[in-house]
Amino acid sequence: MQRTLFGANVPQIGVDYETSKKIVQECEKYGFDFVWITDHLHDFLPSKSYLECWTTISALAEATQRIRLCTVVLNNLFRHPSLVAKMAATLDGISGGRLDLGIGAGWYESECISNGIPFPRASVRIEQLEEAIEVMERLWTADNVSFPGKYYTLKNASSNPKPVQNPHPPIWIGIMKGRSRMLKVIAKHADVWTISSIYLPEPSEYQQIRTTLENYCHESGRDFDRIRSGVGIGCVVAENESKVREKVRKFPPTSLSIKNYTAQQMRVEGTPDRCVEKLRMYAQIGVTRFVMNFPDITTTEPIRLFGEKVVPAFR
DSSP: OOOOEEEEEOOOBSOOHHHHHHHHHHHHHTTOOEEEEOOOSOOSSTTSOBOOHHHHHHHHHHHOSSSEEEEEEEETTTSOHHHHHHHHHHHHHHTTSOEEEEEEOOOOHHHHHHTTOOOOOHHHHHHHHHHHHHHHHHHHHOSSEEEEOSSOEEEEEOOOSOOSSSSOSOEEEEESSOOHHHHHHHHHHOSEEEEOSSOOOOHHHHHHHHHHHHHHHHHHTOOGGGSEEEEEEEEEEOSSHHHHHHHHHHSOOOEEEETTEEEEOOEEEEOHHHHHHHHHHHHTTTEEEEEEEOTTGGGSHHHHHHHHHTGGGGO
16 A cells, blocks of 8 residues: 655745745654645746745755655756756755656746746647656666657767666656646656646546546556655644634635636645545545645644644554
8 A cells, every 4th residue: 555645835935945944844853754846937926036946955955854855846848858857866866865856847828938938839848848758767767868859859968977766766747637638648757646736626526537547557558556646735724623714714725827727726724633534535546645735834833733633644
């Protein structure tokens, strides 16, 4: 049976590095398995500060000892895959094999356009993502790599040192919803797949997406059981119902609108016992990676409460 792992979304918006570091160290102290660092150049309000993903996670490698460090997810449009392969292998060594490499096709169009980064249509971005993963996998496991791709071309390229983890850091692929093109990429390449914390489907819909992914794995000749399932999930947790209601009023759910797509954040709200009950519904249908997004995480109170009362219930 697969072990259930818990992570936390580290705040990068409007905070300094010392705050992020303190939060990650508290997560490590209270038994979280990994932390999640997102990859954006700015928030929906560009005037707010936003700590860059790879710089932050590299510093955190030296500030921690046990907890795994996960990029969920790198925007493939930001960096050439040869560079990402080199960065990942280097950081995997620095951290003692604690890197999980999450990567996605990119979705935040205005972020790219405002910063002069090309943003092709979705089908092209997904093709680019698949090629990029193939490039990285080859550079991590071989030398003198030639790759005549449609978007990336390598000629006798080598990237050393190789990652500490064999054959390479686990690859997470993140999606906003269960669309077929991305699920096919996941079926071929992902070690873990996760749905964004903005859009958390009900268990029945999540099961349908898993079934579709299992069918794609069968088509590609890959063992579905080798892929771990994850969800990003908002969480308001407090010691009693009165404090839960107070937090819900203070931190209402967020929403996201992209062109014709609008999603309201779905989340767990309640005491630790209620959180355990809700999360078990997803664990029972195969979810083994929970990435918790606490709106009040800078207080570190939900880290302690969740780590002491919720995480042990799944051990």
